Amino acid sequence: MENPRAPATLADVAARAGVSRQTVSNAINSPDLLRSDTLERVRAVIDELGYTPNQAARQLRTRSSRLIGLRLTPPQEFTANMAMDRFVRSLVEASRVVGYHVLLLSTGPVAEGSRPEPMAGYDDLLRSTAVDAFVVTDTYLGNQQTVGLAQRRAPFVAFGRPWDDPDATHPWVDVDGAAGVQVATDHVRELGHERIAWVGWLPGSRLGEDRRGGWHRAMTAHGLSTSGLEAAVEDTVEAGRDAAAELLDAGGPTAFVCASDTLAVGVLQTLAERGLPVGRDLAVVGFDDSQVAQVMGLTSVRQPLEQVAVELVRALAGLLGPDGYDAGGALLTPTLAVRRTTSG
Amino acid sequence: MENPRAPATLADVAARAGVSRQTVSNAINSPDLLRSDTLERVRAVIDELGYTPNQAARQLRTRSSRLIGLRLTPPQEFTANMAMDRFVRSLVEASRVVGYHVLLLSTGPVAEGSRPEPMAGYDDLLRSTAVDAFVVTDTYLGNQQTVGLAQRRAPFVAFGRPWDDPDATHPWVDVDGAAGVQVATDHVRELGHERIAWVGWLPGSRLGEDRRGGWHRAMTAHGLSTSGLEAAVEDTVEAGRDAAAELLDAGGPTAFVCASDTLAVGVLQTLAERGLPVGRDLAVVGFDDSQVAQVMGLTSVRQPLEQVAVELVRALAGLLGPDGYDAGGALLTPTLAVRRTTSG
DNA sequence: ATGAAAGCGCTAACAG
DNA sequence: CTGTTAGCGCTTTCAT
Numbered sequence: 049m050e051n052p053r054a055p056a057t058l059a060d061v062a063a064r065a066g067v068s069r070q071t072v073s074n075a076i077n078s079p080d081l082l083r084s085d086t087l088e089r090v091r092a093v094i095d096e097l098g099y100t101p102n103q104a105a106r107q108l109r110t111r112s113s114r115l116i117g118l119r120l121t122p123p124q125e126f127t128a129n130m131a132m133d134r135f136v137r138s139l140v141e142a143s144r145v146v147g148y149h150v151l152l153l154s155t156g157p158v159a160e161g162s163r164p165e166p167m168a169g170y171d172d173l174l175r176s177t178a179v180d181a182f183v184v185t186d187t188y189l190g191n192q193q194t195v196g197l198a199q200r201r202a203p204f205v206a207f208g209r210p211w212d213d214p215d216a217t218h219p220w221v222d223v224d225g226a227a228g229v230q231v232a233t234d235h236v237r238e239l240g241h242e243r244i245a246w247v248g249w250l251p252g253s254r255l256g257e258d259r260r261g262g263w264h265r266a267m268t269a270h271g272l273s274t275s276g277l278e279a280a281v282e283d284t285v286e287a288g289r290d291a292a293a294e295l296l297d298a299g300g301p302t303a304f305v306c307a308s309d310t311l312a313v314g315v316l317q318t319l320a321e322r323g324l325p326v327g328r329d330l331a332v333v334g335f336d337d338s339q340v341a342q343v344m345g346l347t348s349v350r351q352p353l354e355q356v357a358v359e360l361v362r363a364l365a366g367l368l369g370p371d372g373y374d375a376g377g378a379l380l381t382p383t384l385a386v387r388r389t390t391s392g
Numbered sequence: 393m394e395n396p397r398a399p400a401t402l403a404d405v406a407a408r409a410g411v412s413r414q415t416v417s418n419a420i421n422s423p424d425l426l427r428s429d430t431l432e433r434v435r436a437v438i439d440e441l442g443y444t445p446n447q448a449a450r451q452l453r454t455r456s457s458r459l460i461g462l463r464l465t466p467p468q469e470f471t472a473n474m475a476m477d478r479f480v481r482s483l484v485e486a487s488r489v490v491g492y493h494v495l496l497l498s499t500g501p502v503a504e505g506s507r508p509e510p511m512a513g514y515d516d517l518l519r520s521t522a523v524d525a526f527v528v529t530d531t532y533l534g535n536q537q538t539v540g541l542a543q544r545r546a547p548f549v550a551f552g553r554p555w556d557d558p559d560a561t562h563p564w565v566d567v568d569g570a571a572g573v574q575v576a577t578d579h580v581r582e583l584g585h586e587r588i589a590w591v592g593w594l595p596g597s598r599l600g601e602d603r604r605g606g607w608h609r610a611m612t613a614h615g616l617s618t619s620g621l622e623a624a625v626e627d628t629v630e631a632g633r634d635a636a637a638e639l640l641d642a643g644g645p646t647a648f649v650c651a652s653d654t655l656a657v658g659v660l661q662t663l664a665e666r667g668l669p670v671g672r673d674l675a676v677v678g679f680d681d682s683q684v685a686q687v688m689g690l691t692s693v694r695q696p697l698e699q700v701a702v703e704l705v706r707a708l709a710g711l712l713g714p715d716g717y718d719a720g721g722a723l724l725t726p727t728l729a730v731r732r733t734t735s736g
Numbered sequence: 737a738t739g740a741a742a743g744c745g746c747t748a749a750c751a752g
Numbered sequence: 753c754t755g756t757t758a759g760c761g762c763t764t765t766c767a768t
Contacts, residue, residue: 054520057761068739073763083737100519104457105761107448108744113496114676122485130683133477140496141466144513149522151459152484152494169488175399175444178493285687313687320664343629343657401745412755417747427753449745452760 056097065093076101103140107177115151116143116364118178119169119193121186122154130309130338131353132185135207138357139183144388146361151179166192174202181364183207187220188255194218205363209377211254219363219375221356225255225335228349228382229262229305232333235347235384236303237270237392241331245277245301247291247311259307259335277301281311288314296322302330303390309334309348310339316346316389325390337385352380400441409437420445427588451521459495460487460708461523463513463537464529466498475680475689476529477696479551482701483527490709495523510536520545525708527551531564538562549707551700555598555723563707563719565700569599569679572726573606573649576677579691579728580647581614582736585675589621589645591635591655603651603679621645625655632658640666646674647734653678653685660688660733670675671736681729689732696724 062069074081082090093099105114118139119278120132140150153173157165158292170193173179180203184193187208194216197204210216236244238274246263249256260278276299279291288311295301296318306312312334316326324330336352337350363375396658406413410436411698418425419434451457462483464476484494497517499508514537517523519542524547528537531552538560541548554560580588593600604622611618622642623635632655639645640662650656656678660670668674678685681694707719 055521058763059761069761070740070763071413071738074738077763086737098515098519100516102761103520103522104448104451105744108446108452108746108761109763111448113448120484123479133480136477136480136496137464137466140464141500144498144500149517150496152480152496154481154484154488156488159486172444173441173493175442176447177399178447188661242743283583285689307756311685339682340687341653343684344688345629364739370622402747403745413745414747414756415754418754421747431755446745449760450746450747452762453746453748453767455760 054339055102056099057102058099061090061093061097061099064097065090086113107316111177112368113178114148115179116148117151117153117170117173117182118185119153119155119182121164122157125177130336130340131351135185135353135357138354139360141240142354142361146365148180148361148364150183167196170197170202171200174200180368181205183360183364187211188253200309203367204366205360205367205375207360207378209254217374219367219377221359221363221378221380223351223356224379224381225259225349226262226265228335228351228384229307230266231262231307231382231384232335232347232349233263233266234270235333235386236305236333236390237266237272237332239303239328241303243299243301244273244305245279245295245299246274247279247281247288247295247304247306247315249283249307250280256307263305275299275316283308285312285314285317289317290333291315292318302329303333305333307335309336309338309346312346312348313340313344316325316344325392326389328390331390333384333390341385341387347387347390348385349382350385351382355380399446400443401446402443405434405437405441408441409434424512429452455521456524456712457522458492459523460492461495461497461514461517461526463497463499463526463528465508466501475695479529479701480494481696482698483704486698486701486705487672492524492705492708494527509565511540514541514546515544518544524712525549527704527708532597533557547711549704549711549719551704553598553723561718563711563721565707565722565724567695567700568723568725569603569693570606570609572679572695572728573603573651574610575608575695575726576608576649576679576691578614579730580649580675580677580734581610581616583647583672583675585647586616587621587643587645588616588647588649588679589623589639589643590618590630591623591625591632591639591648591650591659593627593651594624600651607649627652627654629654629658629661632656633661635659636662647677648675649677651679652680653680653690656690656692656733657684657688660690669736670733672734676733677728685729686732691731691734692729693726694729697724699724 058069058072061072102183130384143150153169155168158164182204184206187206191212206220248260281287281291292315304315312332315332319326334346334348341348359378366373366375402413402416405416412414487494497513500513502508526548531550535556550564553566586622592604625631625635636659656676659676663670678690678692681692685692703722710717710719
């Protein structure tokens, strides 16, 4: 009826339904307070007018924006987490289900080689009460975000264990990388491999040490030796290629379990260069189930990101709910996406 | 001083600075209205108190959320746009620069094989005045979003030309795929190739026809024949592999320009299977400069997504600005990321 | 079960 | 240049 640019308000609905504004508000927020015939009438008008409560007014009153913030690093190549895209989509979807939207923020430009300001982007949003809570990723970078957010008493949940901070009290969800690598190692062991190499990262990263632990544990459980079967390198294709070459010359592995898909691609290159056919007799497993793995037919450990997102949102709902409880930590187990490189 | 969970308000700042609330508001929104000493005093207090205007109150008053909505499709593998992640990051960064944030929404679950409701996710946000505008992608899917948004008089800009709708009046930004493929074709021609094949998509997609046009135009310009050098297949690795095999048996091309990185990976597989070394004598070019291309060393046409984001935001600023002008359309030219597969 | 009043924090319009 | 007044649309509290 009106200018379509001016959405209906509570007052419009109330007038048309012949009730007070308050009754309309109740029809939306506490429907059980209304007599069923009134409720029905009000609802009919709401549909008719296409009424949706004005978000700003509601937010001003309730102090809740139904928005959760997620900080992205600026565009760069070869980013550490190649699965971020899938995670973001999963988080958006999981949030939608409980009536939340995801607000993206960024650190702003970060000089080459230096780290972003830990709290870049957060403070304004927090003080302007623009978001209800944050989801924090990349906690392995040194965890300064979680410390800062905790100091500011901002509600947040983390994708990633508080590795460095045993006293951390925020809810978190993480993927058990060690278990994932163990599954991968068991998988190639079942295929008959005994000399199973680990192509991992340089020491110093909890994430990397965790994943390596899964390999080591599996090897030990199978009674297999690990000597001469281990490389620790940077997370690049070239490093993976060189590592594979060295390992082949030294321990002569028949299977490679890698800390990342990137490294696995390097391994595949070396095998291709040497004319060694990948598949049953020579197996390669990556980690992340990135698009690269999917396109190249690389067997890879797949993080259950959809489930991670659901758990994060569940934890958030707990934090923001009326009794504000802390959901604690949750460790999810990855699966193995089996492809050509372990079954050709 | 106060509970840190209750951020400072305009009134707090005003009281502490000994001015009225309006003066503080002016200090923020129209600083030139204040005498410089007053301004300085007010600013000092703002810093001291860490004051940031309450977003909800401001939004309620100004009817602007400083949020732009971007709809993502739910998580799925092998998505058409492998560069979405880079685009989202670029958009977030470009928006930040002009004081906007990006709000993500999703279509909700979409049944296998069927399309999402064209307006899924948009309507509520629109009526609740939660976002100021939308950025629309995937316009090539049939463009129903743009039609719906236009009907609702919602401000939006599109990443993608209005292929199917010459009367469209919204601003758009797109990448000139034909020009990109032409650059790729010229590149391999300069390397000495004459039998340059096109591995494209099945007919019916404007995007695909556009890209193919770039190849055809370049071939014609160089006076090269195209017969027996063309394949039109689905966008999968397997299809690319089969297409390459057929092309090799038929026209015997020495270079392959592909409509996507996915197809290029398939081509590479066939070449590897046949023991044909890729590089100078046998060239392959993909499209999208996805992570796959970066990791595999695949030469690929790279869309200037950072620039696309900047242009989109500029167009949005025009739309939302005081005089609400339409920035029209902008066509950006991709670059070529040259790697091993055309220079080995 | 429904209505009236008050106010969240801000800025537009005007008055001084 | 600075202060006063009013009101954006909603929900909370209290009264009916």
